[in-house]
Amino acid sequence: MVFFTELARQKALEVQWNGVAQELKENIAEEMGLGTQGVSHYMLLAQGLEEALGVPVKNTTPSITTSKLLRTVQSVFNQQPAYVLGATYAIEATSIPELSLIVQLIKWLLEGAMPKDLQYFFNKHLNQWELEHEEGLRTTIAAYIQPEQFREFEAGFLAIMDAMEIWWQELAQEAISSKVTLGMAIAKKH
Numbered sequence: 001m002v003f004f005t006e007l008a009r010q011k012a013l014e015v016q017w018n019g020v021a022q023e024l025k026e027n028i029a030e031e032m033g034l035g036t037q038g039v040s041h042y043m044l045l046a047q048g049l050e051e052a053l054g055v056p057v058k059n060t061t062p063s064i065t066t067s068k069l070l071r072t073v074q075s076v077f078n079q080q081p082a083y084v085l086g087a088t089y090a091i092e093a094t095s096i097p098e099l100s101l102i103v104q105l106i107k108w109l110l111e112g113a114m115p116k117d118l119q120y121f122f123n124k125h126l127n128q129w130e131l132e133h134e135e136g137l138r139t140t141i142a143a144y145i146q147p148e149q150f151r152e153f154e155a156g157f158l159a160i161m162d163a164m165e166i167w168w169q170e171l172a173q174e175a176i177s178s179k180v181t182l183g184m185a186i187a188k189k190h
Contacts, residue, residue, distance in 0.1 A: 001091060002031050002042075004077050008088040011081040017144040020085065023136045030129060041121070041129075048118030052110060065170040072163040076156060082149040085141055086156030092134040093157075094164065099125055 009024035031041045046057040062070060076087045103122050106114060114122070145153060 002028055004073055004091070005031070005088065007077040008084050011077075011084040015081045015144075017081070017085075017140075019140040019143055020137070023140045024088070027133050027136070030133075041125075044117070044121045048115060048121050049106075052106065052115045052118050063171075063174055065167060065174050068170070069163055069167040073160070076159050076163070079156065080152060082145065082152040083156035083159075085145075086153035086158075087160040088156075089134075089137055089141060089153075090157040090160035090164075092130070092137050094161070095130045095134070096126055098164075099130065 005024055005028050009021050009028070012018075012021040012024060033040045036044060043058075049055060049057045073087070077084050079087075099122060103114075103126070106118070113119075141153075
């Protein structure tokens, strides 16, 4: 999502919301490895998932459902600045509940404790990084947004919320479909 954060930073600069642009720049730097010896948060997660689950994650192609979400998000981020910043805030405001769900799913898959590196990734995101990103973005946006921009901000926020809700539902359908397909393939071999 760093790409979308950069688009939001550019939108903030267009309307001279310099504090918001600076906050987003700091978020991007952190996501890209500031504070983690130059290792991006994506790589921390990918390496942790590969180690924990034995599933190749790096350089994988997004599923059809995820590709659809990314196209939707791209279209959202082509809108006006207040709309884009509402969408960006939605991503930050929902990150903790979403990551909490992911932690539960991974613990279920692993039947217990996570490897140390993966636990570090989730602990830092849930207890520090995401809290700071959400608070920083909320605070800086509040300093710039005007009442006449509230509806546009809200529309961007809701657009992302709707897109993510559809994504989660479609991911569940993909998982169910994959399980059925895998089960049929195993049955054919036996």
